[in-house]
Amino acid sequence: MIAVGSAGAPRVRVALREATLSSGVRVIVHENRQSPIVVVRVGLQASSSQDLPATAGLASLVGSGLIRGTTTRTFAEINATIDAAGMSLGASAGRHQTTVSARCLSEDLALALDLVTDLIRNPTFPDDEVGLLLGQARNGLRQADNDTGSVAQRHFRERCYPEGHPYRLRAHGYLHTVDAIGAPDLREFHAQKYSPAGAVIVVSGDVAFDQVVGALEARFGTWSGRSIAGGTVPGAPAPEPSRHDATLEGKTQADLILGVPCIARDHPDFYALRIANLVFGRLGMMGRLGETVREAMGLAYGISSDLDANVLAGPWSVRAGVNPKNVEAALDAIGTELTKLRVEGVTEEEFERACRFSIGSMALHLETNDGVAGTVSDMVAHALGLDYLDRYPLIIDALTLDEVNAAARTHIPAYDRVVVSIAGPTA
Amino acid sequence: MTTDVTGRMPVIETRLANGLTLLTQEARGAPIATFWVWYRVGSRNEVPGHTGASHWVEHMLFKGTDRFPKGVADKSVAGCGGIRNGMTWLDYTTYYETVPSEHIALAVAIEADRMENARFLDAEVASERGVVISEREGSENQPGYALYEAVTSAAYRLHSYGRPVVGFKHDLRTMSRDDLHGFYRRHYVPGNAVAVAIGDFDGEAVRELVDREFGAIRAGEPAIYEPPEEPAQEGERRVTVRRPGPVPLFSCVYHVPAADHPDTPAIWMLGAVLGAGRSSRLYVNLVATGLASSAGAGSSETLDPHLFRVSATVRADVEPARVEEAALDVVARIARDGVADEELGKVRRQFRAGHVFGTEGVTSQARSLGSSEMAGSWRRAETYLEDLDRVTTEDVRRACATYLVEKNRTVGWFLPEGGAR
Numbered sequence: 034m035i036a037v038g039s040a041g042a043p044r045v046r047v048a049l050r051e052a053t054l055s056s057g058v059r060v061i062v063h064e065n066r067q068s069p070i071v072v073v074r075v076g077l078q079a080s081s082s083q084d085l086p087a088t089a090g091l092a093s094l095v096g097s098g099l100i101r102g103t104t105t106r107t108f109a110e111i112n113a114t115i116d117a118a119g120m121s122l123g124a125s126a127g128r129h130q131t132t133v134s135a136r137c138l139s140e141d142l143a144l145a146l147d148l149v150t151d152l153i154r155n156p157t158f159p160d161d162e163v164g165l166l167l168g169q170a171r172n173g174l175r176q177a178d179n180d181t182g183s184v185a186q187r188h189f190r191e192r193c194y195p196e197g198h199p200y201r202l203r204a205h206g207y208l209h210t211v212d213a214i215g216a217p218d219l220r221e222f223h224a225q226k227y228s229p230a231g232a233v234i235v236v237s238g239d240v241a242f243d244q245v246v247g248a249l250e251a252r253f254g255t256w257s258g259r260s261i262a263g264g265t266v267p268g269a270p271a272p273e274p275s276r277h278d279a280t281l282e283g284k285t286q287a288d289l290i291l292g293v294p295c296i297a298r299d300h301p302d303f304y305a306l307r308i309a310n311l312v313f314g315r316l317g318m319m320g321r322l323g324e325t326v327r328e329a330m331g332l333a334y335g336i337s338s339d340l341d342a343n344v345l346a347g348p349w350s351v352r353a354g355v356n357p358k359n360v361e362a363a364l365d366a367i368g369t370e371l372t373k374l375r376v377e378g379v380t381e382e383e384f385e386r387a388c389r390f391s392i393g394s395m396a397l398h399l400e401t402n403d404g405v406a407g408t409v410s411d412m413v414a415h416a417l418g419l420d421y422l423d424r425y426p427l428i429i430d431a432l433t434l435d436e437v438n439a440a441a442r443t444h445i446p447a448y449d450r451v452v453v454s455i456a457g458p459t460a
Numbered sequence: 461m462t463t464d465v466t467g468r469m470p471v472i473e474t475r476l477a478n479g480l481t482l483l484t485q486e487a488r489g490a491p492i493a494t495f496w497v498w499y500r501v502g503s504r505n506e507v508p509g510h511t512g513a514s515h516w517v518e519h520m521l522f523k524g525t526d527r528f529p530k531g532v533a534d535k536s537v538a539g540c541g542g543i544r545n546g547m548t549w550l551d552y553t554t555y556y557e558t559v560p561s562e563h564i565a566l567a568v569a570i571e572a573d574r575m576e577n578a579r580f581l582d583a584e585v586a587s588e589r590g591v592v593i594s595e596r597e598g599s600e601n602q603p604g605y606a607l608y609e610a611v612t613s614a615a616y617r618l619h620s621y622g623r624p625v626v627g628f629k630h631d632l633r634t635m636s637r638d639d640l641h642g643f644y645r646r647h648y649v650p651g652n653a654v655a656v657a658i659g660d661f662d663g664e665a666v667r668e669l670v671d672r673e674f675g676a677i678r679a680g681e682p683a684i685y686e687p688p689e690e691p692a693q694e695g696e697r698r699v700t701v702r703r704p705g706p707v708p709l710f711s712c713v714y715h716v717p718a719a720d721h722p723d724t725p726a727i728w729m730l731g732a733v734l735g736a737g738r739s740s741r742l743y744v745n746l747v748a749t750g751l752a753s754s755a756g757a758g759s760s761e762t763l764d765p766h767l768f769r770v771s772a773t774v775r776a777d778v779e780p781a782r783v784e785e786a787a788l789d790v791v792a793r794i795a796r797d798g799v800a801d802e803e804l805g806k807v808r809r810q811f812r813a814g815h816v817f818g819t820e821g822v823t824s825q826a827r828s829l830g831s832s833e834m835a836g837s838w839r840r841a842e843t844y845l846e847d848l849d850r851v852t853t854e855d856v857r858r859a860c861a862t863y864l865v866e867k868n869r870t871v872g873w874f875l876p877e878g879g880a881r
Contacts, residue, residue: 112743116737117806119814120813168777176707282878331589386535396490399490400820
C-alpha cells in the first residue's frame with residue numbers, strides 16, 4: 034500500500050501490484066472498485082526520438098496507423114467494435130515512448146485487451162488506409178504551419194537544438210517528410226521498433242490483479258522481439274542567444290516563446306527547479322509572470338512558463354500570446370521578471386506555498402483511473418520506482434529555499450542568453 | 461439513503477432564505493471536494509453594445525475583495541493543492557474550486573464573498589480590458605473561430621445567442637467600469653444563483669457551512685431579461701469568411717428547440733448517429749472517403765432554442781463543394797430513410813458508457829449537474845439516459861426531417877485566400 038501526503042496534506046492510497054509476463058513485459062495494476070471502469074495504458078519503447086530528419090513524423094504515423102487494420106480486423110470493423118462498446122481506444126507516439134491506451138466499462142475489459150493486443154502485435158498498415166492517414170496528417174501539418182503557436186515553437190526548437198538532436202524535430206513531422214513516407218515505411222518501423230523489450234502495461238480500475246495478469250499473459254506472454262538499440266544523441270550545448278520573427282498573414286495576435294534547453298528529469302536539481310518554475314509562471318494566476326504581464330499590465334490573456342524535463346534535457350520556456358504592438362513591452366516585462374528571479378530568488382512564503390501545492394495537488398491527479406494510469410506510466414518511464422508516490426512528499430518536504438534559489442540561478446538563463454521566437458502578423 | 465447504478469449518493473436540493481439554491485452530493489471515492497456557484501447570466505442576457513459583459517465580469521471576480529484581496533484567493537487555493545477557475549457561456553457564468561476535501565470551507569468562503577464584494581477598481585478594469593481583448597484576439601487567430609462567429613451571427617436576426625460570448629471588440633473597447641459593475645449588481649444575487657457541492661464530506665455539515673457563509677447576503681431581485689424570440693428561418697442563408705489560412709472549413713447550422721423540448725433527446729441521438737466515433741455517418745462518408753480530415757455534429761443544452769451544427773475540415777486536395785454535397789446528402793438520407801435499430805443501440809451504449817466515465821471525477825460531475833440546471837433542471841443530468849432509452853428510430857428520422865432542412869439552415873465556409881489551400 035502506497036500513501037500520498039505528509040503532515041497536513043491529504044493521504045491518498047494507491048495500491049500498486051506488479052507482475053512480469055513470460056515475454057518480459059511488466060504489468061502494474063491498481064485495483065479500484067469505485068466505478069465499473071478500467072483504463073489500460075501500454076507504454077512501448079518505439080518513439081519519435083527514433084525518427085531520422087528525412088522521415089520526421091514516421092513514429093507518429095505508425096502510432097496513428099496501428100488502428101487502421103490488423104491481420105483479423107479491418108479499420109471499419111475496429112471502429113464498429115469500439116463504438117458499439119462505447120469505449121475509447123487510441124495510440125500515439127511521444128518523444129520517448131508510444132502509448133496505446135483504452136478506457137472501457139469493466140464488462141468489456143476482455144474485448145478492450147483483445148483490441149489493444151491486436152493493434153500492437155498484428156497491425157497491417159493497409160495501403161489504402163495509410164493513404165487516408167497521410168492525407169489527414171498533411172491537413173494537420175498545414176494547419177500547424179498556419180498556427181502562430183506551432184510556428185513559434187518550431188523555430189524555437191530549431192534554434193535550441195543542433196542537427197541530429199531528437200528534440201529539434203517536430204514529432205508530427207513536416208509536409209516534405211510526410212510526403213516521402215509510405216505504407217512500407219510504417220510496416221518496417223513497426224517490425225523493427227515494436228517489441229516487448231521495455232514494454233510496460235498499466236491497468237487501473239475495476240479489475241482483480243490475478244485475473245488481469247492472467248488475461249495479459251494469454252495475450253502478450255508469447256510476444257517476442259529484439260531490444261531496441263538506442264542511437265547516439267548529440268549533446269545540446271547552450272545555444273547562441275537569438276531572435277526569430279515569423280510573419281503569418283491573416284492573424285491578429287502574435288505568439289512568443291523564449292527559453293533555452295534546460296535539464297533532464299533525472300537531474301538532481303529537478304524538484305528544486307520545478308518549485309522555482311511554479312512560482313515564476315504557473316501557480317495561482319500563472320505565477321509572477323501572470324501577476325505582472327497579465328494582471329498588472331493587461332498585455333496577455335495567456336502567459337506561463339514550462340519546465341519540460343524529459344529523458345533528455347528538454348527546454349525551459351516562457352510562452353505568451355500578445356497583440357503585435359505589445360510584443361516588445363511583453364518581452365521587456367518577462368526579462369525584468371527573469372532578472373528578479375535570478376537576483377532576488379523566490380521568497381520563503383512563495384517557496385512554502387509551492388511546496389504545499391506540489392504535495393496537496395497529488396490527490397487531484399490521482400482521483401480518476403486515467404489520472405492514476407498516467408501518473409504510474411510517468412513513474413515507470415522515468416524509473417522513479419513504485420514507491421515514488423510514498424516518497425514524493427518527503428522529497429518535497431526535504432527541499433530548502435536555498436536549493437530552490439540556487440537551482441533557479443543555475444538553470445534559468447539571464448535574459449540576454451535566451452532564444453526568442455515570435456510568430457504573428459506584422460505590428 | 462440509496463445510491464444509483466454507479467454507486468453515487470443522491471443529490472440533495474435545498475434553498476436558503478435569501479433564495480440561493482444548493483445542490484449537495486456526497487462522493488466518498490477520493491478525498492476531494494468541489495464547490496461551484498452558477499449564476500443565471502451569460503451572453504443570453506446581453507444587449508447590443510454590451511456584448512462580452514458577462515465574461516468580463518467573470519474576469520473581474522478574480523480581482524479581489526476586502527476579505528480576499530487580489531491574489532489571496534488564488535494563493536490560498538494553490539497553497540492547499542487545489543485548483544480554481546471561472547467560465548462564461550450562453551446561459552450562465554460559473555466559478556469553482558476543487559480542493560482536498562478538508563479545505564472546502566475555504567472554497568465556500570471565497571465564493572460567498574465574491575457574490576457581493578468584488579471591487580471593480582478603475583485600474584483593474586483598465587488592465588483587464590487588455591486581457592479580455594487579448595483573449596478575443598487569441599480566438600481570432602483561429603480560422604475555426606472566425607467561421608463559428610460568422611455562421612452563428614448569420615443564423616440569428618434577433619436573439620442574443622447570435623452574438624459572441626467573449627464580446628465584439630468594439631464593445632470591449634467602449635464598455636465602462638460602471639457598465640460592468642451595474643451588470644454585476646443586477647445579476648449577482650442569491651436568487652439568481654445555484655451552488656453545487658460534491659465530494660468527500662458530510663452533506664449536512666456542508667449545507668450548514670453554505671448557510672453560514674451565504675445566508676447573510678441580501679436577497680436582492682434578480683434582473684429579468686427575456687431575449688427577443690428568434691423568428692422562424694424561412695430559407696437557407698450562406699456566409700463565407702475569406703482570409704489567409706491552411707484548409708477550407710465547412711459549418712452548417714440548423715435551429716433546434718431548447719433543452720426542455722420533447723424532441724431534444726431525439727436530437728441528441730441524431731447528433732451521435734451523425735458524429736460520435738469513427739463508425740458515425742459523417743466519419744464513414746466524409747473522412748473514410750478521403751473528402752475531409754475530420755467531421756462532427758451535435759447541439760448544446762440551452763435555455764432557449766439554439767443550433768445543431770454539422771462541421772468538417774476539408775482535405776486540401778478536395779474541392780470544397782464536394783464536402784458540402786456529401787454532408788448534406790448524409791443528413792438527407794437520415795431524414796428520408798431513418799436509422800437502423802442497431803445504430804440506435806450503439807448510440808445508446810455510447811451515451812451510457814460516457815455517463816459512467818463522467819461519474820469518475822467530482823469536478824466533471826458538478827459541471828454536468830450545474831449546466832443542466834442552467835438549461836432548465838439539474839434532474840436532466842440524472843435522467844437523460846432514461847429519456848434517450850425512450851427515443852425510437854422514427855423519432856430520430858422525424859427530428860432530422862423536421863429540423864435539418866434547407867429552409868432552416870445556415871451554411872458557412874472558411875475559404876483560404878492567396879492559394880494557401
